[in-house]
Amino acid sequence: MLLDELLNGFPRERFLQEHYLRRPFTGASAAERLQRLGTWETIDFLVEETACDVLLARQGVPYPGDRPTTAKAARELFAQGYTLALRQPDLHHPDLAQLARAFSAELHGRINLHIYCTPAGHHGFGWHCDPEEVFILQTAGRKDYLLRENTLHPVPLPESVPSGSLAAQEKTPVETHSLSAGDFIYIPGGHWHMAQATEEALSISIGLMPPTLLDLLDGVRAALASSPVWRRRMPSLGRASSLDDPSKLALLRTLLSELGGEVQRQLADPGYPLRFLAQTARFYLRSTGIRGNGR
Template sequence: MLLEELLNDFPRERFLREHYQRKPFSGRAAAERLRELGTWSVVDELIEKTSCDLLLARQGVPYAGERPRTAREAHALFEQGYTLVLRQPDQHHAGLSQLARTFSAELHGRINLHLYCTPAGHHGFGWHCDPEEVFILQTSGRKDYLLRENTLHPAPLPEALPSGALAAQETTPVETRALSAGDFIYIPAGHWHMAQAPEEALSISIGLMAPTLLDVLDLVRANLASNPVWRRRLPALGYASDLDDVKKLEVLRTLFAGLGGELQRALSDPSLPLKFLAQTARFYLRSAGLKGSGR
């Protein structure tokens, strides 16, 4: 099991009980074999031979130019202090695809995988938080991670991420974790963090978006959408309606009560948990596959 490889001698059950979705964890990773997936040769190949998305930023400011098409162009920008971020490289590289799919299968979530190349003495991004559970494998060099608990906007959703400026208003203590080549760190979803590179550093960031209860409602909604009753439009509710405000509210309360009953019946379906696990697992694994593989 990959998670156990990363945890080395730290018990998986204890990690899941005490750290996962709760507090950061860092240590010396046993999965040394994964370091070959985060090298300059892999980065250069992805830049030159694939359409992998490439983001560049320096001291929190995004690069405004065009995507570098050659490794030489990318390295020139790196020398100017720009962090290179290759986004979803697992869609273009078999080894990274297998890494993403393994994480997805072990922890059940959608994977958002990035490769980071950070020049010495720089940082690409300031304080921020992610909606995913983040596992970072340091493949070369060193990075220092500043961490603090998010009490102002915990458990953020991708569509409603708080601004990094909010981190400055936190009163929680800041801690530092130093990672050298071969180390890894786990950062819970929503936890404030930023990284600084005292020396040139490469790392693989594996963001795992675990499902929420809102995802269960999405599945139920899809089932309700197959019934024409729930696709029917509501009556006219604007100024032209022949219903007064009291009557409009009565109509809506009746309809909402009916919807509540349907939701209760759907959520009580004993087959729903199995359907939810099966559908989400298939979706997560497909999204982590090689681009155009059809898996």
């Protein structure tokens, strides 16, 4: 199992109970086999031969120009201090696709995979947090990761990620985790973090978004949407309505009661947990993998 390999002898059950979804974890020299996936050879291929999205930033400021289309152009920007962030390379590279699928299958979540190339003495992005659980595999060089707990907007959703400027208002202590080639770090979702390369550094970042309790409601909504009973429209509630305001409120209370009863019935269905697991697993796996290398 990939997670066991990364933990390198640290008990998986202990990691899941004490760290996963809770607090950071650093593994020393636990990802050496995976170093070959994050090399300049891989990066050159993704830049030149695929349509992989490439984001560039220097000291927190995005690059204003176009995406580089040659390895030479990419390395010239790197030499100018720009961090290269190759986003979702698993859609273009079979070995990275396999890595994404393994994480998705083992921890049950949607994968958001990146490769980062950061020049020595630089950082690409300032303080920020991610909604995903983040596993970073250091494949070359050395990087210092600065982390602090997020108490101001913990457990963010993808649609409500707070601005990094909020991190400056935190009172929680800053931890420094130094990674060398082959090491990895786990950063819980919502934790503030930024990274500074002490020498030229390459890394693979695997963001994993597990299902939330709200996703259970989304599954019920999808089931209700298949029925015309729950797709029916409400009567006019505007000024032209024949109903006065007390009658409108009474109608809405009745409808909410009916809807609440049906949602409760759906959630209590003994077959729903199995359907939810199967449907989400298929969705997560479909979101990884090769989708074509053409531009």
